[in-house]
Amino acid sequence: MASEDEAHIQVGQLGTEMASGGMNSALRDAARFAEVIRKATSGDHPDTIAGKAVRIEPSQDHRIAGDVRQCGPGRLCGDPPPGTARISAPALIALACAAGILRWSMIGLAETASVAMLAQLLQGATLGFTQLGAAQYIRTRVPEQVISSGTGLYAACAGLLTASCVLLGSFLFASVGGRAFLLTSAMCGAGLAAALALQAHEARQASGLDAG
Structure with a gap:
């Protein structure tokens, strides 16, 4: 990603990264990271590390065609959690x-x-x-x-x-x-x-x- 400054990642005792606020970086580097994710989700760079890491959920057309991935018993990826659909x-x-x-x-x-x-x-x-x-x-x-x-x-x-x-x-x-x-x-x-x-x-x- 070619960042300009160092970043600090907050981790737990087992070395697990903290989500939602655990990364502190320079604003320009945060923007670079967001741009990497944006390009990865657009499908323009499928062979990069980010492109392989980011999983794009199947569209409704893909589900109808049979390209369906299960994210749990009886659930499809992208479906709301049980109990909240209604x-x-x-x-x-x-x-x-x-x-x-x-x-x-x-x-x-x-x-x-x-x-x-x-x-x-x-x-x-x-x-x-x-x-x-x-x-x-x-x-x-x-x-x-x-x-x-x-x-x-x-x-x-x-x-x-x-x-x-x-x-x-x-x-x-x-x-x-x-x-x-x-x-x-x-x-x-x-x-x-x-x-x-x-x-x-x-x-x-x-x-x-x-x-x-």
Whole structure:
């Protein structure tokens, strides 16, 4: 990839890399890495290491033709996890935001470390439902030829928003302490309202199609 600077990779005791934030690199090198993945997913460089490492899920046409890969008993690659197929993407995101309101409110108002630690158990719901909802929304609403770009845009926006919140939170924490996390709870409340509005909008659209 010909990186310009060194990078730091956070690993566990067994040497396993940490996902979602475990790599710290220069911005230009991060962009180079993203470009390598983009080219690999486009199929222009199938013989490179990245091209062999990146697996592109089969399209619906390939599945119909019989080019189907199993990702588990009775499941196809690209299918949503069991139990979430009947839940709409806005509903999954709304669940994540509701869990986020509870989680960050508990942490912001916690008087003891045990309460904050208990609230952290909700991270699985906040992160998991958010990722599932976003992935399902992109998979079902974004044209197949630009899904990779859509996923990259989502990841970039999520990363920038997280970095902005961390920066702002550092100033707030210095002045109000743990109450700074209540801002995150308020942001989850705004996200919940937006997700419910999106779900209602799509329901109205579906009703209009059925009526037509």
